[in-house]
Each structure stands twice: as structure tokens, then as C-alpha cells.
Amino acid sequence: MAYSLDDIYIKELPSDAELAMSTKDLRVFYGDHEAVHGVSLPFERFKITALIGPSGSGKSTFLRSLNRMNDTIPSSKVTGEINYRGLDINTSDIDVFEVRRRIGMVFQRPNPFAKSIYDNITFAPRRFGVSGKETFDELVETSLRGAALWDEVKDKLHKSALALSGGQQQRLCIARAIAMKPDILLMDEPASALDPISTAAVEDTMLKLKEQYTIIIVTHNMQQAARISDYTGFFYNGKCLEFDETRKIFTRPKIQATNDYVGGHFG
Numbered sequence: 001m002a003y004s005l006d007d008i009y010i011k012e013l014p015s016d017a018e019l020a021m022s023t024k025d026l027r028v029f030y031g032d033h034e035a036v037h038g039v040s041l042p043f044e045r046f047k048i049t050a051l052i053g054p055s056g057s058g059k060s061t062f063l064r065s066l067n068r069m070n071d072t073i074p075s076s077k078v079t080g081e082i083n084y085r086g087l088d089i090n091t092s093d094i095d096v097f098e099v100r101r102r103i104g105m106v107f108q109r110p111n112p113f114a115k116s117i118y119d120n121i122t123f124a125p126r127r128f129g130v131s132g133k134e135t136f137d138e139l140v141e142t143s144l145r146g147a148a149l150w151d152e153v154k155d156k157l158h159k160s161a162l163a164l165s166g167g168q169q170q171r172l173c174i175a176r177a178i179a180m181k182p183d184i185l186l187m188d189e190p191a192s193a194l195d196p197i198s199t200a201a202v203e204d205t206m207l208k209l210k211e212q213y214t215i216i217i218v219t220h221n222m223q224q225a226a227r228i229s230d231y232t233g234f235f236y237n238g239k240c241l242e243f244d245e246t247r248k249i250f251t252r253p254k255i256q257a258t259n260d261y262v263g264g265h266f267g
């Protein structure tokens, strides 16, 4: 079935909602191909927003643009606004490394460095000028606690991160992102490569993390979106056709395509 791309419902957040970031008419091109067609979305602070939609609908491209990761793809061009702390960060004079420190990213496949658990966490802060054993010890502990991994690894901090299970490695990657003290965590299908027990651990971790961080997650797993997110955006053919509170998206969506997608009629 072909859906109208003009049928769009984007819920406006209440005027007292605090935004962590928002986009306005964000478009992403790969060469001549426009992969994201003018998406304007708000992201409320200390909430989890899930981005769902069929394969190729532009979710990951949109997500990667939010911390300027798409800049690393030579053919890619991003237009429109990415508003963060009163600034449009989609401009050439912005320090992209600082953007990526404040808006961290966790990828689909756990990608720890071939280093110890301890060094995985201290690596980037060290490069940003953090120093001192006590500071690092504390940073390692708070980051691992934040990612709900401390109890499992506190006796083997100097062992290789690669010896951890997939789920533990992913929580280490979350700890690594937290160690940079970001405001926002972008997560691209962070549990899709994990078994159900590890997935549950990562989901529990995310629910704890939102007390301190704003999370934007791409997921193919609709139960996961329903379980953990406060807001959901449904992407289709490069557009966000519907954005609303998660319970509304999954019970009373306003747009036909959303209804059919969450009902499992296509995917």
C-alpha cells in the first residue's frame, strides 16, 4: 500500500517541557539522493525518544546527523537546523568534537577497544585533557555504575574488554559514552546484536540512565520501543510521519501508515 507522505502528525510538546535538542527541516543527502526529507522533531530532556520505521526509512541517517557523525561520510550533506542549548549546531563554525562529547553515541554492535576495561573508559577523557589516577579511578567507577556494569567487572578492571560477553561489552560502550559526561546519548539499535538476557540488562540500564541523560534510540524492536520510550517517532521513506507519546503511537496512532506498521502489517 502506498501512503501519503503529506499525512503527518507531530505532537507539539507542552510549553513547559524542557527540550534537550530539536531539529527543524533537517534534510540529509547522499550525493543527489535525499535520504531524510525535512524532519522537525523535539526531544524532551530526561526522556527516551524511540525512532522506529521500516528498513531504509532514514532513522539511522537522521540519528547520526544529530551529533554531526554524518560529516564523516564524504558524500553526505545535511541542511536545516539542529538546535542544542540555544545554538544551531549544524553550522561550519561549530567544534564537532565538542558536539560529539556532549551528544554521545552507542552503536549497534558493541565496539570496545582492544584494551582493558579501565582504559576503554579513560581513553577519550585522557585525550580531552583529564588526568590524575584518583580522577580516573572515580570516573571509571561512576561510569561503570551508571551503565550497571560495576558489580560484574569491578574485580577485573585491568582485564581485556574483549573478554566480556556481548551484553557486557555493550554496557561498557555505554559507560565509555557516559565517561565523557554527555547531555544526550544517541543509540543506534544498541540491543539488536544481543541475546534476550543482555537486551533486558541494556534496557534496564537505559531506564536508569534517563534520570540523568536524554536518550534517542533507533530500534527495530517495537516491544522495546513500547517498553522503554516516552515518545516515539515513526519514519517512513525519509520522513517522520508521526511523533507522539509512545502509548498513543502503540494504541491510537493518528496516521494510517503508523497504525499498519505498529500492527505488523509491513516492516
Ligand SMILES: Nc1ncnc2c1ncn2[C@@H]1O[C@H](COP(=O)(O)OP(=O)(O)OP(=O)(O)O)[C@@H](O)[C@H]1O
Binding pocket: 030, 035, 053, 054, 055, 056, 057, 058, 059, 060, 061, 062, 073, 235
Ligand atoms: N553511507 C551511505 N551512503 C549512501 N547512502 C546511504 C548511506 N547510509 C544510508 N544510505 C541510504 O539512505 C537511506 C536511509 O538509510 P538509513 O540507514 O538511514 O535507514 P534506516 O531507517 O536506519 O534503515 P535500517 O533500519 O535498515 O538501518 C537508504 O536509502 C540508504 O540506502
